[in-house]
Amino acid sequence: MAQKKAHEVDNFLARLSRVYPVVLIYGPDKGLVAERAGLFVQNTGISTDDPFSTVRLDAADIDHDPARLGDEARTVSIFGNDRLIWIRNAGTQKGLTEAVKWLLQEPSEQIFVLIEAGDLKKGTALRNAVEQAANAMALPCYSDDARAVDRLIDEALTKFNLHILPDAREMLRESLGADRLASRGELEKLCFYAKGKNTIHVEDVAQTISDVSALSQDEIIDAVIGGHLSALDDSFDRQRAGGTSLFSILSAVQRQFQQLQEFRFIMDTERKSASAIIAGSRPQIFFRRQKLVEQALLHWKAERIACAMERLHTVVLESRKNTMLAPAIVRQNLMALAIEAARH
Numbered sequence: 001m002a003q004k005k006a007h008e009v010d011n012f013l014a015r016l017s018r019v020y021p022v023v024l025i026y027g028p029d030k031g032l033v034a035e036r037a038g039l040f041v042q043n044t045g046i047s048t049d050d051p052f053s054t055v056r057l058d059a060a061d062i063d064h065d066p067a068r069l070g071d072e073a074r075t076v077s078i079f080g081n082d083r084l085i086w087i088r089n090a091g092t093q094k095g096l097t098e099a100v101k102w103l104l105q106e107p108s109e110q111i112f113v114l115i116e117a118g119d120l121k122k123g124t125a126l127r128n129a130v131e132q133a134a135n136a137m138a139l140p141c142y143s144d145d146a147r148a149v150d151r152l153i154d155e156a157l158t159k160f161n162l163h164i165l166p167d168a169r170e171m172l173r174e175s176l177g178a179d180r181l182a183s184r185g186e187l188e189k190l191c192f193y194a195k196g197k198n199t200i201h202v203e204d205v206a207q208t209i210s211d212v213s214a215l216s217q218d219e220i221i222d223a224v225i226g227g228h229l230s231a232l233d234d235s236f237d238r239q240r241a242g243g244t245s246l247f248s249i250l251s252a253v254q255r256q257f258q259q260l261q262e263f264r265f266i267m268d269t270e271r272k273s274a275s276a277i278i279a280g281s282r283p284q285i286f287f288r289r290q291k292l293v294e295q296a297l298l299h300w301k302a303e304r305i306a307c308a309m310e311r312l313h314t315v316v317l318e319s320r321k322n323t324m325l326a327p328a329i330v331r332q333n334l335m336a337l338a339i340e341a342a343r344h
Contacts (some may be wrong), residue, residue, distance in 0.1 A: 001285030003131045004139040010037065012139065015211040016043050020137040021107060022298040023099070024090070026117035027141030036141060037086075038117050044085040044112050049154045054084045059117075070099065073108040082112045086262035090117035090126060097125045104133040144177045152176065156187035157200075167287065174286050217244065217252035222289065224253055224334055225260070225296040228340030236331055246319055246330050253334065254312050261305045263297050274298050299344045308322055 004012050025036050048054045055072050062069050068202060074084050090096060103113065109143060120127040130136040144152065153172060157164060161214060164172070172190070186209050193208045194200045209279040223232035239249060264275050274297045278290050284292055300308070315333045319326035 004140070006140050006142050009141070010141045012137065013039050016040070020135060021111060022104060022113040022115070022130065022136035024115045024117060024127065024136065024138045025141060026115075026120045026127065026138065027129060028092075028119040029141045029143050029180055029189070030118070030335055031179035032144070032184070033116055033118075035180050036139065036231045038115060040112075040114055041086065044082065044084060046082050046112065048084070048086075052083075053081060054086060056086045056088070056146050059087055059090040059093050059096050062087065062094035062099050066102075067096040068099075069096075069103055071108075073103055073111055081110070085111060086149065087113070087115045090115050091125070091161065092124060093121070093146050094125070095256055095270055099127055100126060101129050101185065104129065104136055107135050129197045130296035135279040141180075142221070144180060144183065146173060146177075149173050149177050149183065149200060150277070152180075152183055152187060156184070156191055160191040160195065162191060162194055162200055163198060165202065168200050168202040168205050171202055174208060175205070177261075192220075218286075218289065220334070221253055221256045224338050225300065225341055227255060227338050227340075227344075229335060229338050229342065231336050232334060233331075236334065240327065246326055247316075249334075250316055251313060251332060252307065253337075254316075257305055257312065260293075260297060260300055261302070261309065264300065264302050264305055267297065268302060296341070299306070304340070304344075311337070 025033050027033055040056075046053050057068070057072070069085070070079075075083070078308075084224065095333075100113075100115070115126075115130075117126065127138060150169075150173065153164070153169065153176075169267045176186060190200065190208045194204050197204075217235075219235040220232060220239060222228070223235055230306050236249070238244075249299060259281075263274075263281070266272055266277055267274060270339045274294045277297065278285060307331065311333060315330060322329060
């Protein structure tokens, strides 16, 4: 199987091999896909400014005319140099997959083929074709984990000769990771904001950083379990305006109540304090939320948590049956849970 694990991709790109002239770079992190595609092109040494050396194609073009990929692959540079065929927006196109399969069976010399794709699930035809070929490589690009985000932060701070306090780093780490290019942009914005200082404080992060982590509904969750009605109303509107689906919102709230249920069980059976449970939770709760979750754990008893989870399950079903009324149904029931929290 010609594929690399996510942590092996950078090493592969740093040492390109002609054994694998066809490379598929795919994954949910579009920014990271684009960044690694640029690195691949750079390391081939092929000029992207020369139309005779680099051919840019859209996957849809090849899907409509599969023979075009073969024609381009057989074209020889007038100077005998390497050529690059750069294909973007690949996905489940059947014509593209068939063209790539043909190319892999009859590889042309002195070409590199770069295919940029989105999140191709395991078993997707294009991904299978590349992974099963001896002369191609599939490179996955998933959202950065905490270690990768820390590396990005350190790179940016070193470039601008800045230091960062631990609580500021924690807040920064929580706000980055879903998209590599967006994360780099946010870090650069923060560093320019802090230019002239030696150290970045948590206030600097709060003032400049947008949340580019995986869609987070923490503000809605906190408003529900903390009983903050006005904050819930505003957060709900903001998340919906930003394109967050009702399912994502409900799933986030459900996960929070599931966590509270687990914590409450430990609290009731092992007689541990709420603060000790929160401090020892894994994965660790973001430090700015710890006090609020601790207070919620004290006020939400086991019976009430079970009722809340049953209610949320019903809301999921009702919102799916009544799509036109779904936003109102979800908002009303989240408000009801917040009112119950406020009463206690």
